[in-house]
Amino acid sequence: MQVIESVAAFRQAYDAAAKPLGLVPTMGFLHEGHMALVHRAREENATAAVSIFVNPTQFGPSEDFATYPRDMDSDLAKLEEAGVDLVLAPTVDEVYPAGFDTHVDVGRIGERLEGEHRAGHFHGVATVVCKLLTIVRPNRAYFGQKDAQQCLVVQRLNEDLNLGAEIVVCPTVRDSDGLALSSRNVYLSADERVAALSLNRSLRLAQELHSQGESDAPHIRQRMHELITTSPLADIDYISIADANNLNELDTIDRPALVSLAVRIGKTRLIDNVII
Numbered sequence: 001m002q003v004i005e006s007v008a009a010f011r012q013a014y015d016a017a018a019k020p021l022g023l024v025p026t027m028g029f030l031h032e033g034h035m036a037l038v039h040r041a042r043e044e045n046a047t048a049a050v051s052i053f054v055n056p057t058q059f060g061p062s063e064d065f066a067t068y069p070r071d072m073d074s075d076l077a078k079l080e081e082a083g084v085d086l087v088l089a090p091t092v093d094e095v096y097p098a099g100f101d102t103h104v105d106v107g108r109i110g111e112r113l114e115g116e117h118r119a120g121h122f123h124g125v126a127t128v129v130c131k132l133l134t135i136v137r138p139n140r141a142y143f144g145q146k147d148a149q150q151c152l153v154v155q156r157l158n159e160d161l162n163l164g165a166e167i168v169v170c171p172t173v174r175d176s177d178g179l180a181l182s183s184r185n186v187y188l189s190a191d192e193r194v195a196a197l198s199l200n201r202s203l204r205l206a207q208e209l210h211s212q213g214e215s216d217a218p219h220i221r222q223r224m225h226e227l228i229t230t231s232p233l234a235d236i237d238y239i240s241i242a243d244a245n246n247l248n249e250l251d252t253i254d255r256p257a258l259v260s261l262a263v264r265i266g267k268t269r270l271i272d273n274v275i276i
């Protein structure tokens with residue numbers, strides 16, 4: 001496994017690498033959710049590449065960039081064991097050298113939900129993913145469904161700027177109690193972790209109501225709201241039931257819908273979703 005810090009060195013490794021090449025872009029602190037993407041990239045490509053870069057431009061000024069969990073040694077050991085060939089682990093200066101001044105705006109799809117609650121977040125995501133796809137030039141790039149809106153943003157970006165990767169979206173990986181895996185779960189105390197289960201429970205409630213024939217989106221949102229607010233530790237940012245293709249909020253569920261939510265449990269902000 002080659003661990004590469006510079007863009008120039010990655011270009012050389014790219015030229016020598018067998019194709020097709022699959023990339024898993026990550027911010028490190030790898031858990032089983034990331035590893036499911038890595039295993040899939042390993043199975044489907046001649047070269048498996050992973051990027052590890054905690055991208056400062058997708059964190060707001062009051063967010064957790066400085067304290068975001070990092071563990072490069074453990075990450076590299078996991079990737080080595082999974083048979084990864086190339087790891088791109090650049091410094092912030094390598095990705096954003098002095099004078100850097102170009103940003104990618106994906107437009108409408110990035111404005112709602114996370115975009116509304118985390119100003120500038122998707123400019124940062126789109127800019128860094130655009131750079132990663134341009135540096136690494138993967139045939140396939142793997143993303144997790146847990147970040148559903150991010151997947152839509154990346155698909156839009158890839159298509160609009162002709163970046164040429166196949167974007168592969170992989171299912172959310174959950175702990176046995178249903179909590180979606182996230183690097184931020186390490187912030188949760190024991191009590192908060194119990195409270196965090198309400199995200200998945202409310203999504204299952206939405207699925208259940210819908211499968212019983214309920215198509216009134218405000219009613220389902222209300223029931224989810226009631227379930228989550230039974231916990232005093234939970235503070236809801238949003239609950240959305242939206243058209244899964246364009247994220248327009250729905251009144252009646254008459255097409256594939258993304259049910260998504262963001263909830264603060266103590267100081268930790270968690271997101272989760274299902275498609276119904």
Ligand code: PAF
Binds near residue numbers: 025058128
């Ligand atoms: O999902 C993530 O970990 C990040 O948003 C990504 C796609 C690696 C871009 O920094």
